[in-house]
Amino acid sequence: MRQLVIDNVEKNEFLVHRDVFISEEILAKEREEIFSKCWLFIGHESELPKPGDFKRKRVGGRNLLFVRGEDGKIRAFYNTCPHRGALVCRESEGNARAFRCFYHAWSFKNTGELHSLPGRDGYPEDFNADGSKDLKEVKRLESYRGFMFVNFDDNAVSLDEYLGNAKEYLDLVVDQSETGMEVLPGIQEYAVRANWKLLAENSVDLYHAMPTHKTYFDIKKSQDPNLKKLHVEGRGVDLGNGHAVMEYEAPWGRPIASWTPVWDQELKEKMDKIKARLIDKYGEERGRRMTEWNRNILIFPNLVINDIMAITIRTFYPVKPGYMEVWGYALAPVDEDGKHRLARNDNFLEFLGPGGFSTPDDNEALELCQEAYTNNKEFEWNDISKGMPRGKENQRATDELQMRSFWRKYKEIMEKSLSKEVVRS
Amino acid sequence: MTTETLNQVTYQDVVDFLYYEAKLLDEWKLLEWADLFTDDGKYTIPPIGRPDADPREALYIAHDNRRRLQDRAERLLKKEAHVEYPHSTTTRNYHNIIVTDLEKDIIKAECNFTTHRTKREVFDTLVGRHKYELVVENGQLKIKSKKVILHLDSLRPQGKVSLIL
Numbered sequence: 042m043r044q045l046v047i048d049n050v051e052k053n054e055f056l057v058h059r060d061v062f063i064s065e066e067i068l069a070k071e072r073e074e075i076f077s078k079c080w081l082f083i084g085h086e087s088e089l090p091k092p093g094d095f096k097r098k099r100v101g102g103r104n105l106l107f108v109r110g111e112d113g114k115i116r117a118f119y120n121t122c123p124h125r126g127a128l129v130c131r132e133s134e135g136n137a138r139a140f141r142c143f144y145h146a147w148s149f150k151n152t153g154e155l156h157s158l159p160g161r162d163g164y165p166e167d168f169n170a171d172g173s174k175d176l177k178e179v180k181r182l183e184s185y186r187g188f189m190f191v192n193f194d195d196n197a198v199s200l201d202e203y204l205g206n207a208k209e210y211l212d213l214v215v216d217q218s219e220t221g222m223e224v225l226p227g228i229q230e231y232a233v234r235a236n237w238k239l240l241a242e243n244s245v246d247l248y249h250a251m252p253t254h255k256t257y258f259d260i261k262k263s264q265d266p267n268l269k270k271l272h273v274e275g276r277g278v279d280l281g282n283g284h285a286v287m288e289y290e291a292p293w294g295r296p297i298a299s300w301t302p303v304w305d306q307e308l309k310e311k312m313d314k315i316k317a318r319l320i321d322k323y324g325e326e327r328g329r330r331m332t333e334w335n336r337n338i339l340i341f342p343n344l345v346i347n348d349i350m351a352i353t354i355r356t357f358y359p360v361k362p363g364y365m366e367v368w369g370y371a372l373a374p375v376d377e378d379g380k381h382r383l384a385r386n387d388n389f390l391e392f393l394g395p396g397g398f399s400t401p402d403d404n405e406a407l408e409l410c411q412e413a414y415t416n417n418k419e420f421e422w423n424d425i426s427k428g429m430p431r432g433k434e435n436q437r438a439t440d441e442l443q444m445r446s447f448w449r450k451y452k453e454i455m456e457k458s459l460s461k462e463v464v465r466s
Numbered sequence: 467m468t469t470e471t472l473n474q475v476t477y478q479d480v481v482d483f484l485y486y487e488a489k490l491l492d493e494w495k496l497l498e499w500a501d502l503f504t505d506d507g508k509y510t511i512p513p514i515g516r517p518d519a520d521p522r523e524a525l526y527i528a529h530d531n532r533r534r535l536q537d538r539a540e541r542l543l544k545k546e547a548h549v550e551y552p553h554s555t556t557t558r559n560y561h562n563i564i565v566t567d568l569e570k571d572i573i574k575a576e577c578n579f580t581t582h583r584t585k586r587e588v589f590d591t592l593v594g595r596h597k598y599e600l601v602v603e604n605g606q607l608k609i610k611s612k613k614v615i616l617h618l619d620s621l622r623p624q625g626k627v628s629l630i631l
Contacts, residue, residue: 133515225523225524225525226513226516226519226523226524226525227512227513227514227516227519227524227525227526228513228525229513229525229527229621230514230619230620230621230622231620231621231622231624231625231626232620232621232622232623232624232625233625234588234623234625253548255544255546256541256544256546256547259541259544260537260541263537364623366622370525371525379522380522382522382523383521383522386521386522386525386526386529387521387529387534389525390525390526390527390528390529391534394525394527395527395621395625395626395627395628396511396526396527396528396626396627396628398537398538398541400626401549401625401626401627401628402547402548402549404549404625404626405548405549406548408586412586
């Protein structure tokens with residue numbers, strides 16, 4: 042059997058074969074075993090506040106239509122006409138009572154039913170009695186506290202079971218707001234010329250923060266005269282099922298209630314009140330964790346929720362082994378006042394996104410990895426062992442346990458699948 | 467490009483000024499570029515498809531006040547701004563320049579832009595429209611605001627706006 046990941050706890054050795062980043066064959070397996078069987082984030086329920094609201098979404102390589110029907114229910118449809126296949130919806134978002142495929146003018150209600158078609162008399166009386174000419178719905182669409190996921194495997198375990206221990210960390214994000222959370226308009230859609238798994242790694246990698254993002258920390262130092270020592274440390278936790286989190290302190294402001302000197306006194310007072318309220322409601326330990334600590338959560342395989350200098354939701358899909366498409370969202374409390382929201386958004390943009398002072402440097406690092414995998418024949422393995430001698434319970438956020446959690450799940454799924462193939466041949 | 471008095475700014479002065487700005491950026495003279503802005507200057511890139519979005523309600527790509535745009539310029543000159551080190555090679559073209567309100571305190575200018583960037587033999591192009599608010603300070607044109615409206619569906623395949631546009 043072909044080994045993609047070598048996991049030897051006794052020897053403190055953890056290696057990932059570099060072919061997983063360049064092989065077409067492995068990508069084809071990932072499409073089958075990961076992107077057709079795992080729970081995949083489609084969007085946040087706040088994106089569709091009113092009946093008829095819709096957004097097109099690309100999830101797991103599929104073209105989906107994410108819609109709140111006139112009955113108030115959110116559904117995901119395959120965006121394809123049951124007749125000859127054309128997209129029934131071409132706008133990226135909007136509000137519609139019906140979707141009409143322009144090719145032959147078949148028209149569908151926003152709840153999916155075929156509503157009308159020209160030349161009805163050319164079809165039998167009972168045409169579509171079985172619903173096979175309605176928009177095809179993704180059967181499994183489940184939500185956890187506003188985060189909505191689809192699964193293309195009808196027999197998959199429930200989302201609740203899949204998320205498992207990760208739910209505690211999603212709660213720490215969602216509970217920060219008493220009014221609920223919403224996604225902001227202006228989803229950042231960009232690309233990285235690198236394998237998608239490199240971004241999964243990078244999103245829960247604190248080891249790289251100082252060397253890769255030195256220019257950002259220089260700016261932080263210039264903004265805060267009291268910031269003598271840059272401290273970025275905390276713990277890394279394996280959440281099971283391939284999910285992982287790092288939770289840590291860092292020298293940036295957190296828009297919920299962790300003030301920093303670039304913000305004014307008025308905001309400080311407001312944040313102090315929010316913090317006091319959260320501590321009152323959730324207790325000292327949890328309240329402080331929510332307001333003062335940062336967390337980067339990786340939900341296997343490709344959902345990242347970073348609750349850091351702002352909250353971002355990030356998801357990404359491979360188009361080719363060396364090219365991924367990325368979606369970056371901002372998540373914020375509903376009804377946050379304008380001044381506070383602007384501080385939050387400006388804090389986001391200082392670090393995050395395609396115009397930020399850090400994300401482009403991350404992406405450059407991933408692209409340099411990808412470019413150098415031309416050397417795979419002579420240099421085969423990546424090392425992901427940092428922190429192993431400390432033992433699982435003592436992992437620092439700057440260790441690599443978070444990545445090992447991802448790779449262990451990946452190994453379990455992929456090596457099983459690859460070995461099946463060998464048995465068959 | 468110097469103008470003697472406020473009310474004598476001509477269309478050609480503004481065009482020369484814009485070309486000068488583009489040249490500074492192509493030559494990586496980013497501190498000189500930042501100096502073109504007034505003390506309350508702004509440099510913004512609204513979300514794609516939402517040029518007039520409220521920055522409190524929508525997620526911009528860049529929303530720089532004067533301090534942030536200075537940080538941006540200084541950062542990009544550092545070796546640790548990895549995405550632009552070694553510096554990419556760029557070609558900025560400004561076209562379809564329209565200037566209005568020449569006689570007012572705030573002069574408006576807008577133009578299409580085409581910015582080509584190449585680095586590591588990867589060639590990308592970003593296109594869109596710049597909208598400027600210009601003022602005259604001490605006989606010099608200064609940028610009070612520059613808004614960059616991307617005319618793209620997404621940042622694919624470019625992936626980033628690491629340059630100053």
